[in-house]
Amino acid sequence: MNTDLMDYDEVVSRFDPVLGLEVHVELSTRTKMFCGCPTEFGAEPNTQVCPVCLGLPGSLPVVNRLAVESAIRIGLALNCEIVEWCRFARKNYFYPDMPKNFQISQYDEPIAVNGWLDLELADGEVVRIGIERAHMEEDTGKSLHVGGHTGRIHGADYSLLDYNRSGIPLIEIVTKPVSGTGARAPEVARAYVTALRDLLRGLDVSDVRMDQGSLRCDANVSLMPKGAAEFGTRTETKNINSLRSVERAVRYEMTRQAAVLAGGGTVYQETRHFDEADGSTSAGRRKETSEDYRYFPEPDLVPVAPDREWVERLRSSLPAPPWERRKRIQSDWGLSDPELRDLVNAGAVDLVAATVDAGAAPAEARSWWVSYLAQQANNRGVELAELPITPAQVAAVIAMVGAGTLTTALARNVVDGVLAGEGEPADVVAKRDLAVVSDDSALYAAVDQALSAQPDVAEKIRGGKVAAAGAIVGAVMKATKGQADAKRVRELILERCS
Structure with missing residues (x-):
């Protein structure tokens, strides 16, 4: 140039x-x-x-x-x-x-x-x-x-x-x-x-x-x-x-x-x-x-x-302008003026609303669109609405997190798969084997192995230093490729060390 x-x-x-x-x-x-x-x-x-x-x-x-x-x-x-x-x-x-x-x-x-x-x-x-x-x-x-x-x-x-x-x-x-x-x-x-x-x-x-x-x-x-x-x-x-x-x-x-x-x-x-x-x-x-x-x-x-x-007749059938709808959404969702303006500037209002209509909670839908998905749009140099993912698909991912099928980290992996054209969220979960490990027996085995590998940390936990459990949680999450529920893993660690 x-x-x-x-x-x-x-x-x-x-x-x-x-x-x-x-x-x-x-x-x-x-x-x-x-x-x-x-x-x-x-x-x-x-x-x-x-x-x-x-x-x-x-x-x-x-x-x-x-x-x-x-x-x-x-x-x-x-x-x-x-x-x-x-x-x-x-x-x-x-x-x-x-x-x-x-x-x-x-x-x-x-x-x-x-x-x-x-x-x-x-x-x-x-x-x-x-x-x-x-x-x-x-x-x-x-x-x-x-x-x-x-x-x-x-x-x-x-x-x-x-x-x-x-x-x-x-x-x-x-x-x-x-x-x-x-x-x-x-x-x-x-x-x-x-x-x-x-x-x-x-x-x-x-x-x-x-x-x-x-x-x-x-x-x-x-x-x-x-x-x-x-x-x-x-x-x-x-x-x-x-x-x-x-x-x-x-x-x-x-x-x-x-x-x-x-x-x-x-x-x-x-x-x-x-x-x-x-x-x-x-x-x-x-x-x-x-x-x-x-x-x-x-x-x-x-x-x-x-x-x-x-x-x-056509005049009387016109829908309310989008900005009037946004004011209703702001009231229904309890958004401040700056929060609504952030949604508008991100081009996310209709996307979040459609995600809510598909069954997601407003706060979770808003979080996904204005954070992780906005970051993906920015990385690709496209508008948010041009991402190859639909509000219904985002709602499905949110539902899986709510049901305990996915962690937030795994959910991002699923979204990446949808954006890559690998199909619906459920298809990506199956293809990438991303479902949360919810079998306690498998988690117990991973916890026991991590405790055995770090006996000094295990001893600190038994001595009352509960914060040390974070190192064991990290080891278990690594062993399960992030597919364990960190909260449940922590509960099992404390149970084993009690």
Whole structure:
């Protein structure tokens, strides 16, 4: 990474950042936006396609009603106005993963406009983000560039195309310009995508898996010199696929653009790619304007005019926002404001709640998610929700500890096995032979052997120095590979030495 960067404190002392966040959400409908092809993730390439989503001559699109309903529910949840009439347009551009050479989207007549979303930052400050629009469109296919070291088309040996994703329903949510956040701009960007993800998950319109691409963020960043009246030239960092990366990308662009401007250079309006490895961005293509896309109304689809009674029925069916649910959880679990904030900042509230729903006690569920599992997520560089373990599986491990089948140390071993893809907790226990040794006869034998091996320690215990039993407990735990109940072992040692 050879790009010159300005120190972050200097950036915010000299410039005011302006953000614009565009979030693409794949809807969890069973079929695609304009055809009946399935949308299952992970299917064999090019097995979920038809003439419509491949753009073959003579094929005609038909709008997915559930996708329209989901768009309305998203718009309502974002406090948007649901328009009485909207229509689709053709967005024309060439790229190999666009089989029609145009994308069916919405241009100047989206379904939802002029909303807002309130964010609570880590210290409790609330920031309101204006929502410009939420519109319906179809996703593109997926390109895989093989060879080279960047994973992009330049330098690749060849490219593969998978059209399974082509035509999956998308909602694009576009903010109004976000200014006035100063040094907190990267934090605000992350908090916005986090709150939006939580809201969408609560609506049950998408699985919002950033690791699988069902939630993707494009971050527009520009800088204004302090006191300036006009926005600077923006760049758009595309397809950021984790919350942490949203924050890193915004921060990097601020330091890069500031260095360019301070050096007398020009910031170009362009798309940029984010590098997960070092947190940098690199230039993509010079950004097109709307005229370059030659938008015109989609001739094969009639306009969409949502019935007002339908809209109001959907409004009345919306679940409570996640932040209201958190307040109820805080009351039910007896959490302090800092404890709740820690859960929110860790992205653990819904995970803990689901673990409790699966039968675990709140305190134990909270302990697992914000300690051991948070550590594992940090080690892997992923969000907590992206760990390959479910709340039900965590609850099962907690139940085994409660039943005496596992010690806490063994339970961590079981969790490691689940994270490694070895199956359900019970399967990991069986495969790794991790169950607690509960047979007293076997424990007596291990205790006797440890006492015989350390006669001086045994004598101290018999003489009343009970604290010395810890050395024997350690020896027994080592002999049983940690599969003994330390409390029961201690009881047996004292019994033998009485």
